[in-house]
Amino acid sequence: MNEPGIAIYMIPTILAEDTQERVIGPQIREAISRLDVFFVENVRTARRFISSLKLGKVIDNLTFIELTKDTPESITWEALKNLRQDAGIISEAGCPGVADPGAAAVQIAHQLGLKVVPLVGPSSILLALMASGTSGQSFAFHGYLPIDKALRKKAIQTLERDARQKQQTQIFMETPFRNNQLLEAVLETCMPDTLVCIACNVTAADEMIKTRTVKSWKANLPDLHKKPTIFIIG
Amino acid sequence: MNEPGIAIYMIPTILAEDTQERVIGPQIREAISRLDVFFVENVRTARRFISSLKLGKVIDNLTFIELTKDTPESITWEALKNLRQDAGIISEAGCPGVADPGAAAVQIAHQLGLKVVPLVGPSSILLALMASGTSGQSFAFHGYLPIDKALRKKAIQTLERDARQKQQTQIFMETPFRNNQLLEAVLETCMPDTLVCIACNVTAADEMIKTRTVKSWKANLPDLHKKPTIFIIG
Structure with missing residues (x-):
């Protein structure tokens, strides 16, 4: 069982190349700075996005867990159940949970009693x-x-x-x-x-x-x- | 008729008190810094929001045009038709054009051939x-x-x-x-x-x-x- 208070951050990403300076707010920068585990629709896109924010994170030290429309629910369930720290969910473009597979993970997160925090970003x-x-x-x-x-x-x-x-x-x-x-x-x-x-x-x-x-x-x-x-x- | 290239910026505002530092991105700050005319659902809320961003704007020099659910279409039409500079639309809370009267003004803006630019913010x-x-x-x-x-x-x-x-x-x-x-x-x-x-x-x-x-x-x-x-x- 998860420890109480563990949170899942819904982290929007960019919609168009090289727009992060304009559309990504301070809240998202803060969250990514702090997190080391990310559920992502596309690992390559997510790594590139995090790099592009120039937050000084060593990308190779981060854990990326794939979360696509084909990911079996049992895999996501296990990963979320075994979380011992806050994590983020990042979509391939825009806001996770909207027109993407993020919603399935969030549904599990609610069942496990995790806190779910949506961040402001482009949709x-x-x-x-x-x-x-x-x-x-x-x-x-x-x-x-x-x-x-x-x-x-x-x-x-x-x-x-x-x-x-x-x-x-x-x-x-x-x-x-x-x-x-x-x-x-x-x-x-x-x-x-x-x-x-x-x-x-x-x-x-x-x-x-x-x-x-x-x-x-x-x-x-x-x-x-x-x-x-x-x-x-x- | 408007000059070509005049743009209407859809400017989201905060949902909860004192959250501007976290949820308002650079794009919104830039737009407000540059604009002097705002169509707003609530003048007091809009003035307070712009002040809170501490952009160094003199609020009394700005023009606020009320745009509520009771504003006659003809008034909004005249105001948009006579625009000679870019303007913003600000809702009472969250994103203008979604569950608020902003959409009516945008529909007129499209008819007048104005450019409409939505900015990223909290909904x-x-x-x-x-x-x-x-x-x-x-x-x-x-x-x-x-x-x-x-x-x-x-x-x-x-x-x-x-x-x-x-x-x-x-x-x-x-x-x-x-x-x-x-x-x-x-x-x-x-x-x-x-x-x-x-x-x-x-x-x-x-x-x-x-x-x-x-x-x-x-x-x-x-x-x-x-x-x-x-x-x-x-």
């Missing part, structure tokens, strides 16, 4: 919502839509209907190399006056966040290929 | 989700539930059903002086093994974020009276 989903101008009073995030064309079309129709009828903002995404196909499907499926926000390369120097009608996007099709993008129907 | 909704251990792959935020007892019970039943059937995490809140009644309604309405996360005083020194079953909460009822709280059914 492309939240930043896109803030800048979209669509309703932030009621919203839903759906992750990835189906790849199958017919099913995807049906999913988009449901999102558009919920956005209008429930006044609920609909947020979704796609793997970056399929962004253009998803955008095409959205513009083909939705009504001309439906508002679509495209939030592309959020926090990067070439960040583009625009909300326009379907009709207006059709006349000015952006190239989203391989660029991390959040889509919003408002 | 009690996102922090609660990160620390809850409930699914971050699919989630919905509903704002306030109905006050009427029968309607509220029905709403909670729908949330519980959606959490189970759609595996969609359900997030909601209440005005702090009614938190205990809402918690009571949730615990009375939901099944004993349903997971409920209570995220109370997020980012404050006495932050409490715990996910437990309904049965377990009933045996250990917390007092949430007048404490800002996010509720999650997972």
Whole structure:
């Protein structure tokens, strides 16, 4: 059993290269300075991120425990149960526990009675919502839509209907190399006056966040290929 | 018409007193240092927040434009149309555009062709989700539930059903002086093994974020009276 008072810190990382000076706050620097054990979605990304903060930590002395969508629950359970010190959870990009495997570890942490402390940092989903101008009073995030064309079309129709009828903002995404196909499907499926926000390369120097009608996007099709993008129907 | 390139910065503020040193990042300090015009939900809160950052700004030289839920759209439209310099939007607490009136101004900003730049900062909704251990792959935020007892019970039943059937995490809140009644309604309405996360005083020194079953909460009822709280059914 863990000793009382052991805490798991949910540590956000950067969304775009070389943005740590701007988007990583003092709270995250403090936490990483203090911790030596990290549950991480991607070891290479996490090591590089910690190095980039220039906190004087010797990366080779740190313990990284992989936590991907394929990590068996029993492995994470054992690792958390045997913790004798505070640890961090770091996602591949953005905030752990949101659209990533971190939530599974946190659920176990609550069962083990560990303290869970979320730290403030960049989330492309939240930043896109803030800048979209669509309703932030009621919203839903759906992750990835189906790849199958017919099913995807049906999913988009449901999102558009919920956005209008429930006044609920609909947020979704796609793997970056399929962004253009998803955008095409959205513009083909939705009504001309439906508002679509495209939030592309959020926090990067070439960040583009625009909300326009379907009709207006059709006349000015952006190239989203391989660029991390959040889509919003408002 | 606005000159090209004018930008609106979505500026998060603190959630709890005296936390600015920990949760406000360099990006927000930079933006506030540079800006002289702010659209704000609460002028007093915004002035106090800017003062607390000790950036050497003379608060009396700044322009504050009120942007509440009762501000007529035409007033915000005129103010944004006549902007000749970059401006910021500051909410009463947390991230503007999320569960506050900022979104209405952003929608106008997009129509006027202004650039909208969201800055990284604390959101009690996102922090609660990160620390809850409930699914971050699919989630919905509903704002306030109905006050009427029968309607509220029905709403909670729908949330519980959606959490189970759609595996969609359900997030909601209440005005702090009614938190205990809402918690009571949730615990009375939901099944004993349903997971409920209570995220109370997020980012404050006495932050409490715990996910437990309904049965377990009933045996250990917390007092949430007048404490800002996010509720999650997972």
